[in-house]
Amino acid sequence: YQYPFMFGLILAFCWCSLVCCSRIYMGMHSILDVIAGFLYAILILAVFHPLVDLIDNFNLTYKYAPLIIISLHLALGIFSFTLDTWSTSRGDTAQILGCGAGVACGSHLNHLLGLQLDPAPHSLPLSLSSLSVTVFGKAILRLLIGVIVLLLTRVAMKRATIPLACQIFRVPHDDVRRARQRMEVELPYRYITYGMVGFSLMFVVPCLFHFIGLS
Structure with missing residues (x-):
């Protein structure tokens, strides 16, 4: 889409x-954390920005991309979980990695099935449509339906993964809060739950919109 640079x-x-x-x-x-994060983000942008198209093409077209993406994100999650004590950042890391893997896999499946093709080059750049009551109402409806689907996905996966992980690794789950602080529970719970949230965001929700005529 084409929009004013200053606005963006x-x-x-x-x-x-x-x-x-x-x-x-x-x-x-x-404040030092924020400054360091800002500088680190600039460094990441400088390194990976020239490779964005290459990485995106690999993610969409290589048939083993989902397996590589899931394995890589899972390995990064395990590596980041080497802390001896529990911290919120540990769970946040697994959550981000899981969501990223889910989004990447959903994008790959969309491309594989031809559900979300890139617009033709002659139609670029796309221009923003004028705002009307119909467009606004459709956007709000899409937002509400999408949020509901993602919340339901999160609740369902959370209820399924925590007891399952506790059972597999023989962790007492009488106190769910304490059980979630165990690495062997928190990693699969966060990774699978938010992986499915990311997958639903990129694949399930758009398919639902297409089915009910909200594409």
């Missing part, structure tokens, strides 16, 4: 500022 820059700056300020306000990170 201001929107990105405001969003990043809100996220950073919220982390400081909640006491999850210090």
